[in-house]
Amino acid sequence: MEIQQIPAFVDNYFWLIHNGKDAIIVDPGDATPVQNFLQQRQLNLCAILVTHHHADHIGGIGKLLANASTDFNNGAVPGNSSQTSISRSLPVYGPLFDQKTGRIPTITHGCSQGDSIFIPELNLYFDVIDVPGHTKSHIAFYCAGLNSLFCGDTLFAGGCGRLFEGTPAQMVDSLQKIAILPANTRVYCAHEYTLSNLRFALTVEPNNETLRTRYAQVCAVREKGLPTVPSELGLELQTNPFLRVASPEIIGTLQSHNKLTGPIDELSVFTAVRRWKDHF
Numbered sequence: 001m002e003i004q005q006i007p008a009f010v011d012n013y014f015w016l017i018h019n020g021k022d023a024i025i026v027d028p029g030d031a032t033p034v035q036n037f038l039q040q041r042q043l044n045l046c047a048i049l050v051t052h053h054h055a056d057h058i059g060g061i062g063k064l065l066a067n068a069s070t071d072f073n074n075g076a077v078p079g080n081s082s083q084t085s086i087s088r089s090l091p092v093y094g095p096l097f098d099q100k101t102g103r104i105p106t107i108t109h110g111c112s113q114g115d116s117i118f119i120p121e122l123n124l125y126f127d128v129i130d131v132p133g134h135t136k137s138h139i140a141f142y143c144a145g146l147n148s149l150f151c152g153d154t155l156f157a158g159g160c161g162r163l164f165e166g167t168p169a170q171m172v173d174s175l176q177k178i179a180i181l182p183a184n185t186r187v188y189c190a191h192e193y194t195l196s197n198l199r200f201a202l203t204v205e206p207n208n209e210t211l212r213t214r215y216a217q218v219c220a221v222r223e224k225g226l227p228t229v230p231s232e233l234g235l236e237l238q239t240n241p242f243l244r245v246a247s248p249e250i251i252g253t254l255q256s257h258n259k260l261t262g263p264i265d266e267l268s269v270f271t272a273v274r275r276w277k278d279h280f
Helices: 031-041 061-069 096-101 168-179 194-204 209-223 233-239 248-256 266-278
Strands: 002-008 012-018 022-026 044-049 092-095 109-111 116-119 124-130 139-143 148-152 186-189
Touching: 002 031, 012 031, 012 186, 031 044, 031 061, 044 061, 044 116, 092 096, 092 139, 096 109, 124 168, 168 233, 168 266, 186 233, 194 209, 194 248, 194 266, 209 233, 248 266
Parallel strands: 022 044, 044 092, 092 109, 148 186
Antiparallel strands: 002 012, 012 022, 116 124, 124 139, 139 148
């Protein structure tokens, strides 16, 4: 089994999981690079997983479905009277809310917390985790068989998503759900934001030696034009400020910059860190 990174736009990553024959795509915001890879490797797309409704995550679904719904066999040429069309259903798994409201009309299987998805072509199970905050209906897909989490824009390497629709309390709860997964879980987020995230992380926790080491390593990787994703959850727990809101140094830094003047609790610290990062 292989997990292929497909870069797109300025800093997006789509994730294609395949076994050399069949494939799943996660958050295909653009169909073209996905189709190119499928054609180059002669892979059959058997399912689409969607974490949330933003265009850079769903923009390519319609074209992928259109191309999957009609194939031509027997060497028939489009426009030739001898052509035979074959319709096949391509399942799209995404947030139940977005299916019900029509916000993502292409979803065929609405998913929510506790659901388990089985993709028979790859013999893989995915557990669905509700992780609202970035959007109010965001979900993540955890695959124990691959030791991997596909989390869209909820958790980033060194950061977390902006709160466009959700609340700080929702995001704190979502990150807690992720934090209890096995520490060696590989985190497949959807953007290359790591370097800027770690610059901010060092601002709020400058004496974190693991963070300083990670920042130096990421700088070297990015200088070579290489990706920093996937990350690993254990490393995020040691270096990501949004997972470290109990850190005395982070609390002290917030207070010294007059960004935390009220009660000290997990939610207020997270809210202060998120607000600072929004304007960093």
